[in-house]
Amino acid sequence: MSVTIKDVAKKANVSPSTVSRVISDSPNISEKTKRKVRKIMEEMGYHLNLNARTLVQRSTQTIGIVMKNSISQSLQNPVFPEVLTGISAYCHKQGYSMCIATGESEEDIFQDTVKMVQGKKVDGVIVLYSKKDDQLVSFLINSKIPFVVLGKPILDSPNIMYVDNDNFQAAKDATEFIIKRGHQRIGLIGGDLRFEVSKDRLNGYLAALSENGIKANNEYIKHISYNREQGAQAVDELLNLKEPPTALVITDDLNALVVLLALRERNIKIPEQISIVNFNNTMISRLSTPPMTSVDIQTFQLGYQSAKCLIEEIKDPTMVNKRVIIPAVIVERESCIDLTKEDSSKN
Structure with missing residues (x-):
């Protein structure tokens, strides 16, 4: 029995x-x-008896995952596998499975998520991005299904729970890290400005320059999307300036790798001629040549806490929505030279 x-x-x-x-x-x-x-x-x-429990509770013990691009594109960026590992770790602990929305376009992914939610295939959804005019978030709010956004949402709504870094402060800290090492001509290579993370990191960079009495130069600011041609063009435009930057803040280490390759092809030495501080601190930063100084956004924790918040809300729908901020820290390696030491050694 x-x-x-x-x-x-x-x-x-x-x-x-x-x-x-x-x-x-x-x-x-x-x-x-x-x-x-x-x-x-x-x-x-x-x-x-999971089957009986599902019937009684009308629960699937499954959460949906929505990426900003197709799976093939998203998984090329090592941030997303690390985030998914964090989500998976907490889901496993709680007996939940994951279901990833699929499709080659934004509309395909949206429609797959609609089917997932309306077909009651998931108990909640994690959205792995935040961007302006996103029909998906509006749909999830109207559907009254528990969901969490990874990133600060555009809509200032009590119905939206999110997990994020303070990307403004992290970019400000990264830029000040370079300034303290004697650099004044500092460029930024950012990401797609449709996404809030890119806007926040741009604004943090600009704030650091302003607070340190450095005038922002629009010619030093470029935006690329993991594309070697775009990276090469951005590098050429920066190097051809009358006064090229001596340092770059690059807001994603996949973009940093693209830039690093372009600089190497042009025989520019890192950090002797251009210093680099990037973001995300994935294996790219650790294994590149030279290893890159990087802002560690703790991708595993972003995923883990996203899943934790969502499953807690699924279990207790009366819970007040959380805003969880994961601290970011700078991990210093070999890609940023200290000009103040260089100057003192010349005297």
């Missing part, structure tokens, strides 16, 4: 409702009680 919740409750000397709350990982049950009940469940060989 199979072991029931009542059998576990009796042996643990708790109510059946307490056992049910332990199974759903309710925050209202103490960790001590959870450990006790789970140990007894294991000893008695109790196994949760």
